[in-house]
Amino acid sequence: MRIWLDGTLRDADDAKVSVLDHGLTVGDGVFETVKAQDGTLFALTRHLERLTRSARGLGLPDPDLDEVRRACAAVLEADPVPLGRLRITYTGGLSPLGSDRGDAGPTLVVAVGETTRRPDTTAVITVPWVRNERSAVTGLKTTSYAENVVALDRANRAGASEALFANTVGQLCEGTGSNVFVVLDGEIHTPPVASGCLAGITRALAVEWTGAKETDLPFDVLERAEEVFLTSTLRDVQAVHRVDGRVLTGTPGPVTAKAMRVFDERAASDIDP
Numbered sequence: 001m002r003i004w005l006d007g008t009l010r011d012a013d014d015a016k017v018s019v020l021d022h023g024l025t026v027g028d029g030v031f032e033t034v035k036a037q038d039g040t041l042f043a044l045t046r047h048l049e050r051l052t053r054s055a056r057g058l059g060l061p062d063p064d065l066d067e068v069r070r071a072c073a074a075v076l077e078a079d080p081v082p083l084g085r086l087r088i089t090y091t092g093g094l095s096p097l098g099s100d101r102g103d104a105g106p107t108l109v110v111a112v113g114e115t116t117r118r119p120d121t122t123a124v125i126t127v128p129w130v131r132n133e134r135s136a137v138t139g140l141k142t143t144s145y146a147e148n149v150v151a152l153d154r155a156n157r158a159g160a161s162e163a164l165f166a167n168t169v170g171q172l173c174e175g176t177g178s179n180v181f182v183v184l185d186g187e188i189h190t191p192p193v194a195s196g197c198l199a200g201i202t203r204a205l206a207v208e209w210t211g212a213k214e215t216d217l218p219f220d221v222l223e224r225a226e227e228v229f230l231t232s233t234l235r236d237v238q239a240v241h242r243v244d245g246r247v248l249t250g251t252p253g254p255v256t257a258k259a260m261r262v263f264d265e266r267a268a269s270d271i272d273p
Contacts, residue, residue, distance in 0.1 A: 002078035004071035004110040023091025027144035030054035036084035046201045057140040071110040081114040121251045123160040123242035127151045131165045131173045133196030148176035166219035167196045178232040179203035182225035183255045188212035202231040210259045227253035237263045
């Protein structure tokens with residue numbers, strides 16, 4: 001694996017970040033995961049726009065998007081993969097211990113690793129912890145991911161691939177790394193960004209391409225929804241066949257199956273929508 005670190009392509013063993021990097025010491029950083037397929041990146045422009053929004057939300061300088069694009073191209077050329085997860089990480093850089101930032105400037109890391117296509121259906125669980133829709137970092141894709149690690153570990157131990165959160169007022173919010181959609185009376189609904197969920201790139205495209213409605217939904221909607229599906233960069237549109245102990249038969253259902261087909265067709269016709 002070859003990794004871009006602060007302007008240079010390096011071997012993985014030589015790609016070292018200081019133990020005093022603010023991204024490590026206090027999680028002061030943002031990131032994007034981009035789908036790489038046969039040497040091309042899907043929806044890269046949208047991902048870079050969100051990277052900038054997240055950086056601004058943390059008070060970091062705007063990333064040099066020309067450099068980020070060069071870095072993406074370099075790691076893809078060095079490690080061509082049929083299907084890959086490209087990760088862009090941008091942190092507060094070398095800083096003193098504590099929450100104050102140093103003046104060395106941000107750290108930029110870009111790497112790609114091979115992955116496999118997800119199954120068409122998956123199982124999810126709900127968790128008792130909540131998303132804070134009023135948090136200072138709500139809507140930002142930050143490297144402070146420990147909450148998601150804990151919830152995803154619980155899901156994995158329950159035989160599921162994702163954990164779903166409510167927000168502080170009991171509304172359906174999101175997964176650890178995905179957005180959630182439900183089908184009610186044949187119509188597709190997903191929580192609005194105001195619920196505290198991340199404004200997912202795949203979520204936005206799915207809303208645009210399927211006509212899904214952004215709706216405040218109670219958390220217990222998962223107990224009665226006709227169909228449930230997830231969206232994310234590497235899931236695209238993925239049907240849910242089990243929520244906790246509830247099995248959804250005939251998965252993917254007709255509405256989800258159509259959404260999967262529409263997404264695949266539209267994505268194939270435009271690599272940077």
